[in-house]
Amino acid sequence: MDEINSFDLHAAWVRRAQTDLKAFIEALAGKLEQSLPGHVEVERKRDALFSTQRHVSRISISTGGGRYTLIAQNAQVDTTRQHEVRGIVVRTEAMTISDWLNALQKDLEQLSGSVTDASRVLQEFLMS
Numbered sequence: 001m002d003e004i005n006s007f008d009l010h011a012a013w014v015r016r017a018q019t020d021l022k023a024f025i026e027a028l029a030g031k032l033e034q035s036l037p038g039h040v041e042v043e044r045k046r047d048a049l050f051s052t053q054r055h056v057s058r059i060s061i062s063t064g065g066g067r068y069t070l071i072a073q074n075a076q077v078d079t080t081r082q083h084e085v086r087g088i089v090v091r092t093e094a095m096t097i098s099d100w101l102n103a104l105q106k107d108l109e110q111l112s113g114s115v116t117d118a119s120r121v122l123q124e125f126l127m128s
Contacts, residue, residue, distance in 0.1 A: 029056045063107040
C-alpha cells in the first residue's frame with residue numbers, strides 16, 4: 001500500500017513541476033521580449049487546432065557572439081547555446097536549463113556593458 005501512495009505522491013510532484021515549468025517559460029519569454037527588443041524571437045503555437053490558447057514553443061536570444069535557444073515540446077525542454085563567429089555557427093552545445101540560464105545571464109551582462117560603453121562614447125561625441 002505504501003508503494004501506491006508513494007507513486008501517487010511522485011506523480012503529483014511531476015505534474016506540478018511540469019505546470020510550474022510551463023508558467024516559468026511563459027514568464028521568461030515575456031520578460032525577455034520586453035527587456036531585449038531586437039535580440040529575442042519567441043514562437044508560440046496553439047494548444048490545439050481550434051484553440052485560442054497559445055503557448056511558448058521556442059525562445060531564441062542573440063547576444064552578439066552567440067545564440068541561446070530554448071525549445072519546449074510537451075513536458076520536455078531542450079536548451080542549447082551556439083557560438084557564432086562572423087555569423088557562422090562554429091559550435092553548438094546542449095545545456096541543462098540551469099546552466100543555460102547562468103550562461104545567458106553572463107552574456108547579457110557583457111552585452112549590456114558594451115551597449116552602455118557605446119552609448120557613453122556616442123553621447124561624448126555628440127556633446128563635443
